[in-house]
Amino acid sequence: MKQDIDILYQVHEFAELAGVTVRALHHYDRLGLLKPSRRSHSGYRLYSNRDLARLEQIVVLKFLGLPLKQIRDLLKRDSGLSESLRRQRHVLTGKRRQLDSAIHAIEAAEQSLKPKQEPDWNLIKKIIKEIEMQNDTEWAMKYYTPEAQAKVEERKKLWSPELQERVSQQWAGLFADIEASLGEDPASPKAQALAARWRELLAGFTGGDVEIQKGLNKMWADHDNWPQQPRQAYTIKPEIQAFIMKVMKAK
Known part of the structure; x- marks a missing residue:
């Protein structure tokens, strides 16, 4: 048998x-x-x-x-399971914090509503933005080490929907200024000023942390595999990226 x-x-x-x-x-x-x-x-x-x-x-x-x-x-x-589980625990802990944040926002909205009174739609809009902001960043955490993930989660607490919107506008303005300056000498003061703005915006996210910066670099290197919505929202034209890299090297 x-x-x-x-x-x-x-x-x-x-x-x-x-x-x-x-x-x-x-x-x-x-x-x-x-x-x-x-x-x-x-x-x-x-x-x-x-x-x-x-x-x-x-x-x-x-x-x-x-x-x-x-x-x-x-x-x-057949190894590395402990590290992978630890990393996944960090990710799930971050998701739990995000859910807690959304729940607290909803509770605040519930408390602000009074019977037979028109709802505060600006408050509702703010809640929706906060939830969307949390969901839009979950996919990106895989590019960071567990330690960097924890640091990113802490920094995300500082990013309100209003701040995120303001920073997005600053990036859009910078991209437009770079595109208008593609003919500049990379070593020129004007080009170097653009690079300084680029570094400043990056530092606003990383806080100068090397591990966060490494994760951010990995994430951008894998841009083609991002989910559709962020890939479309954060697409950098190749000529802009090529120019700013030349400017960085010309420093």
Whole structure:
């Protein structure tokens, strides 16, 4: 009699046994996250109980919020789980703070409303902006180390919706001024003044922290993979980016 470990399941059987979809198994296979133990002569995927044990690990890590690519790398190394869980804990703690902030804003709105009185729509608008601001930044945290994530979360407490709007306008104004100065000598006082404004706006976010700056650099290097909304909102024209880099080097 064969040992349980030698029992092989076709993909539909394995999906039903594991409580996942066939589509998910195909996706995990393409990612190199969960390859079937064998393939039949006809090319069909065949899974073993070892595969089931690996899938259970994937499901647990996915539930904890780790991205699939990070799970794949963890299982390849068979190490680093403690660090990854610590990082994920920081991310989830940040999300909890964001939810608390939104709840407090809603409670403040509830307290301000009086029976049979028109609501303060400016207050409602402020609440919506605060919630949107929190949601818009969650995706970016993966680029930072756990320590930098904690620092970013602390700095985010200082960023009200009004401040964020003001800084966005300052960046937009700077981009427009740079575009109008593309013909300038990078070493000229005018170009260097633009670079100084750039550094000042960056420092307003990083607070001069090197670890936050490293995470910010990683985030911008991965601009093409941002979610659609921030990618469209924070797109820098290639000629602007190329020019400001020349100006920085010419200092």
